Amino acid sequence: MKSLFTLKKYFIKYKKKLIYGFLFILISNISSVYVPLFIRDGIDQLKENITSASLIKYAGLIVGVTLFSGVFRFLIRQTIIVASREIEYDLRNDLWSHLQNLSLRFYQNTRTGDLLAHLTNDINAVRNFLGPAVMYSFDTLTLFIFTLALMFTIDVNLSLLSLIPFPLLSIIVYSLGKKIHLRFTKIQEHFSVLTAKAQENLSGIRIVKAYVREESEINHFRKLSWEYFLKNMNLVKVEALFRPALFLVIGASIIIIMWFGGLKVINNEMTLGDITAFILYMGYLIWPAIAFGWITNITQQASASQKRLNALFATKPEIKDSDITDYRIKKLNGTIEFKNVSFRYRDNLPYVLREISFTVPAGSTFAIVGHTGCGKTTLVNLILRMFDVCSGKILIDGHNIKTIPLETLRNEISYVPQESFLFSDTIKNNIIYGLKDLSDKELIEKRLSQAVEIAHLTPDLENFPAGLQTVIGERGITLSGGQKQRTTIARAIVKDSSILIFDDCLSAVDTNTEEQILFKLREFMREKTSIIISHRISTVKGADQIIVLENGTIAEQGNHKELLELNGIYSRLYYKQLLEKELEQI
Numbered sequence: 001m002k003s004l005f006t007l008k009k010y011f012i013k014y015k016k017k018l019i020y021g022f023l024f025i026l027i028s029n030i031s032s033v034y035v036p037l038f039i040r041d042g043i044d045q046l047k048e049n050i051t052s053a054s055l056i057k058y059a060g061l062i063v064g065v066t067l068f069s070g071v072f073r074f075l076i077r078q079t080i081i082v083a084s085r086e087i088e089y090d091l092r093n094d095l096w097s098h099l100q101n102l103s104l105r106f107y108q109n110t111r112t113g114d115l116l117a118h119l120t121n122d123i124n125a126v127r128n129f130l131g132p133a134v135m136y137s138f139d140t141l142t143l144f145i146f147t148l149a150l151m152f153t154i155d156v157n158l159s160l161l162s163l164i165p166f167p168l169l170s171i172i173v174y175s176l177g178k179k180i181h182l183r184f185t186k187i188q189e190h191f192s193v194l195t196a197k198a199q200e201n202l203s204g205i206r207i208v209k210a211y212v213r214e215e216s217e218i219n220h221f222r223k224l225s226w227e228y229f230l231k232n233m234n235l236v237k238v239e240a241l242f243r244p245a246l247f248l249v250i251g252a253s254i255i256i257i258m259w260f261g262g263l264k265v266i267n268n269e270m271t272l273g274d275i276t277a278f279i280l281y282m283g284y285l286i287w288p289a290i291a292f293g294w295i296t297n298i299t300q301q302a303s304a305s306q307k308r309l310n311a312l313f314a315t316k317p318e319i320k321d322s323d324i325t326d327y328r329i330k331k332l333n334g335t336i337e338f339k340n341v342s343f344r345y346r347d348n349l350p351y352v353l354r355e356i357s358f359t360v361p362a363g364s365t366f367a368i369v370g371h372t373g374c375g376k377t378t379l380v381n382l383i384l385r386m387f388d389v390c391s392g393k394i395l396i397d398g399h400n401i402k403t404i405p406l407e408t409l410r411n412e413i414s415y416v417p418q419e420s421f422l423f424s425d426t427i428k429n430n431i432i433y434g435l436k437d438l439s440d441k442e443l444i445e446k447r448l449s450q451a452v453e454i455a456h457l458t459p460d461l462e463n464f465p466a467g468l469q470t471v472i473g474e475r476g477i478t479l480s481g482g483q484k485q486r487t488t489i490a491r492a493i494v495k496d497s498s499i500l501i502f503d504d505c506l507s508a509v510d511t512n513t514e515e516q517i518l519f520k521l522r523e524f525m526r527e528k529t530s531i532i533i534s535h536r537i538s539t540v541k542g543a544d545q546i547i548v549l550e551n552g553t554i555a556e557q558g559n560h561k562e563l564l565e566l567n568g569i570y571s572r573l574y575y576k577q578l579l580e581k582e583l584e585q586i
Contacts, residue, residue: 003307004129004299010090014083018134021079025139028072031065033146036280038062040273076135084131092123095309103318104386105345113196118312121191122305125184129302133295140288140295147284154274161260162282165252172245176238181300183235188305190231194224203475239297250286257282319385319406326403332412333397334362334498334529336383341392343375343382352378354552356392360545362498365530367540369570370549376533377418379549380501383531384413411436414492416505418533420484422476427461428468430476430487434495447494454520455490456513457483482509489517493524500530506539511581514539537574546570 011018042050042058099115151159201208201217208217257278264270341356352375360366368376381387382394385401394401401409414434422430431451432444448468452458460483464470476484485505492500506514518539534540541560548556548563548570556568563570 003303003310006306006310006313007087007091007126007130010087010130013090014086017079017083017086021076021083021135022138024072024075024079025135026142028069028076029139029143029146031072032069033143033150033281033284035062035065036277036284037150038065039280040271040277042273043276044271044273076139080135081131084127084134087130088123088127091126091309092119095119095123095312098313098315101317101320102315104381105318106315111192111196112199113194114192116195116199117188117192118309121188122309125188125298125301125305126309128298129306133298133302136291137295140291143284144288147281147288151278151281154278155261155264155270158257158261158264158270158278161256162253162278164256165249168245168249172242172249176241176245176296178300179238180235180297181304183231183238184301185304185307187228187231187235188308190224190228194221194228197221197224242294242297246292247286250282253285254279254282319388321405322402324400324403325405326399327405329399329404329408332404332408332498334360334412335395335397336360336366336499336529336531337395339393339395341382341389341394343378343387343390345387351390352552353382356554358545358547358554358557360529360531362397362529363527364544365525365532365542367532367534367543367546368549369534369537369540369546369573370555374549375552376549377503380415380503380531380533383499383501384415385409412497413499413501414495414497415501416485416488416492416503418503418505418507420476420481420488420505422472422479422484422487424472424474426466426469426471427457427464427487430472431468431490431494433491444494447496450524451490451493454493454517454524455486456517456520457486457490460486482513485509486513486517498528500525500528501533502531503533504535506534506536511538518542537570537577541574 038058038061042055045054095118148159148163151162198221201221208214257275261270261275261278265272265275337359338356341353342351343353344351356379358366368379370376378387382389383396383401385406388402396404396409423433428448431448432438435444435447438444452461452468461467461470472478476487479487485507486509489502489505492502506517509517514536515538522542530543532540532543537560540546543559545557545559546563547554548568550569556563556566556570558566564574565571
């Protein structure tokens with residue numbers, strides 16, 4: 001249970017509700033344990049020609065006390081169970097906030113299915129501990145103590161005899177509880193595999209259908225589901241032993257009471273009412289005994305889940321503000337300088353970038369070209385601080401990028417990634433996604449109109465049923481590749497940052513549309529620092545400075561004219577694409 005100690009801060013936050021809940025449990029249990037005494041007194045008075053008035057009195061006491069106890073039972077759930085739901089809400093939000101702050105490398109090494117399992121099954125298992133387990137732990141403990149106390153007031157020896165089978169409970173709980181913990185951990189781990197498979201398959205459903213792999217995927221998922229079923233059955237088999245074992249202990253106690261208590265009644269050492277009350281009290285102990293096993297199951301499951309959550313919470317973001325962060329930096333002009341920058345993703349992997357040095361003056365356009373895998377996207381990811389350099393340094397406006405607050409850095413950069421990603425929302429909400437202040441409606445509409453015009457989305461919007469309010473489906477599934485790219489370009493334009501990064505974001509757009517977009521972009525980028533990555537020379541030839549990356553190093557550097565004169569990689573690429581264009585027009 002050590003893993004559950006990390007929940008201490010949540011208990012402290014809601015201590016008022018929990019204290020009230022524990023108080024209500026005490027009141028409810030104290031009142032309910034007197035019911036068998038009223039029954040005892042009523043039975044004993046049957047020997048003395050009891051009157052109707054006395055019967056009504058005892059019946060009234062039993063009903064009244066039961067109702068009184070029931071009211072506080074209701075209040076228990078309104079405090080402890082409500083508090084557990086609030087803690088669940090906080091825990092899920094804390095986990096989500098933590099995930100949002102983790103570095104890109106974490107997501108490269110972690111399956112989405114694992115994270116979904118943490119956010120669903122693991123948190124639900126912990127919530128069951130926070131609510132039912134905590135509530136019933138205190139409930140059964142106090143009921144057990146109060147019941148035993150009243151049993152001892154009736155007959156000490158018989159009470160001690162009835163408790164002889166109970167040490168067996170400890171052995172059962174210890175042995176079976178350990179197995180439950182291990183088996184539930186395996187279930188949760190396999191649930192992550194199952195969830196990851198489902199998520200991956202549904203995301204790639206087009207590929208599945210295109211390659212006619214439906215039957216294969218069904219069989220694979222069925223196999224994983226069957227393994228999940230078997231692991232759950234292994235847990236159920238252990239859990240199934242709990243209740244019979246507990247009833248065995250309670251049954252043994254009742255037999256002892258009936259035998260030794262019956263002898264005491266025969267010898268007039270106890271009344272019939274006493275033995276009745278004793279049996280009723282033993283009935284009171286059945287629920288605590290059953291609940292004890294049930295609570296153990298819940299606690300062991302929660303412990304396994306919280307251990308997984310703790311491991312996730314213990315993961316620290318690699319990229320974050322630190323002691324050297326200068327929070328006085330609020331705005332960036334956009335001068336970018338790379339000084340002997342080298343980078344590799346892991347120590348055992350080769351360098352993706354080696355000894356990269358260049359300067360991008362503020363307000364200029366800088367382009368990067370090169371073959372696939374040469375490190376173009378990695379380079380701009382370093383500017384965004386998705387990763388930190390292994391050696392060398394990156395400066396923006398003369399500040400080491402590590403000293404710039406992450407929020408300031410990323411607020412001042414509009415980034416259009418190579419792979420367009422859109423949310424299942426309206427086109428408008430996807431475009432204005434990067435805006436934090438949505439209060440100035442007039443400014444937003446002005447920027448939105450400008451972005452749509454520059455990204456050449458106007459003709460497409462006229463054909464959509466609801467224009468900008470059209471819901472585009474998950475990942476923008478209802479849009480074409482070119483429409484997705486232009487929507488992400490509009491999203492970057494609306495943000496109106498001082499630095500623009502376009503990572504091969506016109507690859508799915510035809511050349512005529514590309515020319516129109518670039519023509520309008522040039523005016524928009526006039527006073528902004530722009531970095532353009534592209535395979536097409538037509539996209540980058542207007543840049544103030546162009547670098548050609550090859551095998552992680554700068555092979556060529558200059559403007560379009562200078563690079564053509566070098567008659568190297570850039571020149572060959574340019575004339576090859578020029579020839580391809582001429583052949584297309586024939």
